[in-house]
Amino acid sequence: MSVSIRLPTVLRPHVGGQAVVEVGGATIGEVLTTLVAAHPGLSGQVISEDGQLNKFVNIYVNDDDVRYMEQLATPVSDGDEISILPAVAGGA
């Protein structure tokens, strides 16, 4: 099973400058673990050290935010488009 992962500009240097990477896996957790194993520069950027989704990124399966699904256990299907985007926030 293979899905495409679209990375934000800020993370692309860690995957050789690619915008989209094809990865296998049955859940978001598996897919991201495989991605980080292949590109160790992403370590800690997507999944934090406690094994949870890094709170500074938002991850989508097609149009759906995995935080409102089953987080890292969210299943993925062949051909799904995964998007990783930085959380955009700030304050005065």
Add this chain to the structure above:
Amino acid sequence: MLQLPHDLADEMVAHCLRGLPDEACGLLTGSLEEARVERLNLSENLAHSAKVYTLDPKVHLRADREAEDDGLAVIGVFHSHTHTDAYPSPTDVAQAPDPTWHYVIVSLRESIPAIRSFAISDGRVAEEEVQLVESTQVDGPAR
């Protein structure tokens, strides 16, 4: 330097005024190479606060896809400071997601809104000039 068409500057300020008393926010889509804004992606402030903002991630996802379709990119973010100067706060610096982005702040503290832009990289803030330019939109409203 950031090139910002006049009409988009107006749209940005209007969005920030509509958001009062809370901070307002949105993304800048354009050309990273030319540092030119081509359109705004207005967002609700999910934090509904006068002190902090959280951009709607769905707006970001849609903006990112539409930008790619048009050969553009999301090149930055704007937000308002309702009662402070148009300068990045420690929170803005700590949470800046991308060193290539332009961080535009609209201050509504004075009666005339102020628009300033900054680069934020590794915790360092560098102001850049905002150049108001002619709009190149061909399908905009008649003027």
